[in-house]
Amino acid sequence: MLKKLLSSFALALHTVRTRLFHTLLSILGIVIGVGALVTVLSLIDGMEKFAKEQITTTTSLKAVMIETNTYKRVNDVMLKKQEYGYLNYDRFKKFSDAMAIPATGYIEFRKNSEVLLADSSRVGAGVVGVNTIHPAMVKLKAGRLFTTKELAAKTPVAFVNHAFAKQISGKDSAQNVLGQTIPYHNKALKVIGVLKPVPRERPEVYLPVSLLAEDELKADPPRVVFEVDEVEQVQAFKKDAELWLRTNVARDSTDFKVITNEGRVEQAAKGFLLFRVIMGLIVGISVIVGGIGVMNVLLISVTERTVEIGVRKAMGAKKRDILMQFLAESVTVSLFGSFLGLVLGVLATLGIVLIIKALTDVPFQAAYTLDTFLVITIVAIVIGIVFGTYPAMRAAKLNPVEAIRRE
Structure with missing residues (x-):
């Protein structure tokens, strides 16, 4: 044949x-x-x-993002939930310790706020509560970041970006702003560091997330980001995270969204x-x-x-x-x-x-x-x-x- x-x-x-x-x-x-x-x-x-x-190049495929869903759908209408689970600093630590797959994580709270300065002037700024800052953003011009010890002790310290420092003391801002205090919700935050300038930045203040009150965290639940060691571990980490959140924090199954960049x-x-x-x-x-x-x-x-x-x-x-x-x-x-x-x-x-x-x-x-x-x-x-x-x-x-x- x-x-x-x-x-x-x-x-x-x-x-x-x-x-x-x-x-x-x-x-x-x-x-x-x-x-x-x-x-x-x-x-x-x-x-x-x-x-x-x-x-x-713009996002990591090894990242797993956790966001709180504060709305529910009723008859195709989105309504604000009265009660829902959310993560604060203590829950984040328990969550991080419970994960079997090694990962580096941080919790981030963001809110636009008006900051009253010592001279009674006001500055519109983004208030960012974090446990740590992403390594790609750690470019200090002066001073330092807050430590893990200060985070756990709820020490009222903060570091600011260059745009915020410039709002306070003009062009020569980095050294001049160190040691100044920023009033925020009955707390006097001592400025301990200034970040290097980046293009098109807006004024921002970074403070320990442990300083934030529960009512603030509930009103604007923070986002949590973990980065695992290998891309192949992303799906397994996601399943473990969903199970832990559902068992320990969530009020119902729709409280949290666990997102990966693999979906993109x-x-x-x-x-x-x-x-x-x-x-x-x-x-x-x-x-x-x-x-x-x-x-x-x-x-x-x-x-x-x-x-x-x-x-x-x-x-x-x-x-x-x-x-x-x-x-x-x-x-x-x-x-x-x-x-x-x-x-x-x-x-x-x-x-x-x-x-x-x-x-x-x-x-x-x-x-x-x-x-x-x-x-x-x-x-x-x-x-x-x-x-x-x-x-x-x-x-x-x-x-x-x-x-x-x-x-």
């Missing part, structure tokens, strides 16, 4: 070579269709890769998959037109080789031998056209990428994946079989006596 199959493909290659120019003209449709398909798929793969890189990557992947399918179907129309060209080549071939088919059948060739020969020829022609289309698609993609880079500052690159090449190969084989079946069956059904008499 394998020997007959190889013989059929060898004969098909010989036929393509002897009628090369006619074959090239007839498969022009499939060349253009496959070229367009390669271009679209490689550009979409490049866009997906670029999107994933952007997501992973999955959403992007789904969007690109949908785009890939839609564009593939649109481009597939030209591939079908190319398949009709393949059928045309084979029908002409059957007509021109009627006598040859008759002689072969008279010499003992069976229907399946003739059928296999023409199907092999069809698949060969399709693969040949797809290969030319693949080359055309790669060249077109390289040209498009150069145009994109010339017009934008985006570091975009097309991506050539194994899936794309597998799709092209499968498309070529399917086209060869689908559009070659009718001409092959027509050739196989020829009566040998009638075929020879047409000479």
